[in-house]
Amino acid sequence: MQLLIFILAYPFLWLVSKLPFRLLYMVSDAVRILVYHIFGYRKKVVRTNLKLAFPEKSASELKAIEKEFYKHMCDMFLEMIKTMSISEKEMQKRFSFTNLDLILQLEKEKSILLMFPHYASWEWVIALNKHIESKGYAVYKKISNVHFDRLMRSIREKFGTTLIETKETPATIISNKRKKIKSMYGFLSDQSPLPSRTNYWSDFMKIKVPVHTGAETLAKRLDLAVVFLKVEKLKRGYYSASFEVLAEHPKELEGFQITDLFLRETEKQIEEDPAYYFWTHRRWKHRNKVPEKFRD
Template sequence: MQLVVFILAYPLLWLVSRLPFRIIYILSDGVYFLLYHIIGYRKKVVRENLALVFPDMDTNERLRIEKKFYKHMCDMFLEMAKTMGINAKEMEKRFTYTNIDVIHQLEKNEKRILLMASHYASWEWVMSLNARISLKGYAIYLKLGNKYFDKLVRDIRSKYGTTLIRTNESRKLIKQAVEDGEQFMLGIASDQSPMVSRARHWAPFMNIMVPVHIGGEELAKQHNLIPVFLKVKKLKRGHYQGTFKVLTENPKEVPDYGISEMFLSETEKLIREAPEYYFWTHKRWKHRNKVPKQFQ
């Protein structure tokens, strides 16, 4: 069945990858109408999330954000398919950086980097960064249930030279890379909800206590990776701008969980600045009623 679904879907994805952007966004408008107005894909989850984090916001304003989010989500997933057919030169025009010299200076100083990004704006096109730096690129990702789509996503995300590693392999592979003397950048997006049974730290995120992924911080401290937050701004359809912020140059000196909380704080700033570009379909706050006593 997995193969059948893939065989049916792949020709459509391939076709999208060959379409000009102006046609892609006409198609995206149609997908938005279908997903939002007809199917109502995860509309209840999105609406509940927005009500949770913006309780004092006018209902009409939350509805405006909700609709803009769905339009952006449709754009982003079609842009992901378009990645198969876009060349490096065009990608450079569509995903720019205000201060890539920050990364180049860390490269010059022979530092290893932990790039911390959020599920915000376009995290898929961030993978193109690897074509503009000399560091070897790694990115942690969650394996998809359909093995054929999993391979496709890995192929798309590795187009610019990034090596994707699964979550359960990350510690071993990064340890080996350090022992081999590699200079690398490790990319993670850890703003989504971990399994509550494995959560060792909770912190406020958008004023709600949530379990926090701390694996990135642990890797940074263990291997002296410099944590750098990537702020992504959507300029207009198909155009994004990234800005780097070094969270600390001495990760081992930061108190436990401090790096993770700095990451959440920076993500909050993005959400408050333009909430329509956050990935609201995830149930990020689903464990809010399970906060351990020591964190209450």
């Protein structure tokens, strides 16, 4: 069944990837009508999240953010498909970096752990691999359909990035460190872990939630510089990214300080332009399960 679904879907995905961007966004507009207006995909989750994150905003303000979010979400989904056939030149034009000198200088000294949230276009961060000297890795969650997982890997590895599953990450970093291979590891660190699998809760958009601390743990254990990647959407189909060092020497920072710094930077992005955060994630679903020791 998995193979059949893939065989039926792949020709359509390939044809969409060949569309010029002007037509691609026409398709995106049509998809938005289906996703938002007809099927109402996760509309209840999005509205709940927006109300939690912005209790001070009016109903009309939240509605405007909601509509813009669905437009962006559909754009990003189509852009991900477009990556199947996009050229390196086109990618570099549409996803630029403003302060590459910072990262290029830092990578001469040590390997880097790059933290970023589900904001703007995290899929096109793969463009970075063509600018750095380090070996690029991206930590990802495997898709249950093996055929789509293979396709997703080929898309995300198109410009030389190597995908590794979460469970493979520590061994990969240790091996590269032992072999003295300078590397850069990309972590999407804003997802919601199970309460039973986290040892730290922190405020995110003023709501106490469990947070992933694996990136900080690995950085301290293996002496990786920690950098926050801020991605901004300039206009439809164009993004700009910049870097900010959170910890060059992570062992010098207190416990969970790096994690909190990441959350604060993510909050700043969301508050600047909330429509480009990925509101379909149930990021605050465990807010009513805060352990006693983490309550204010």
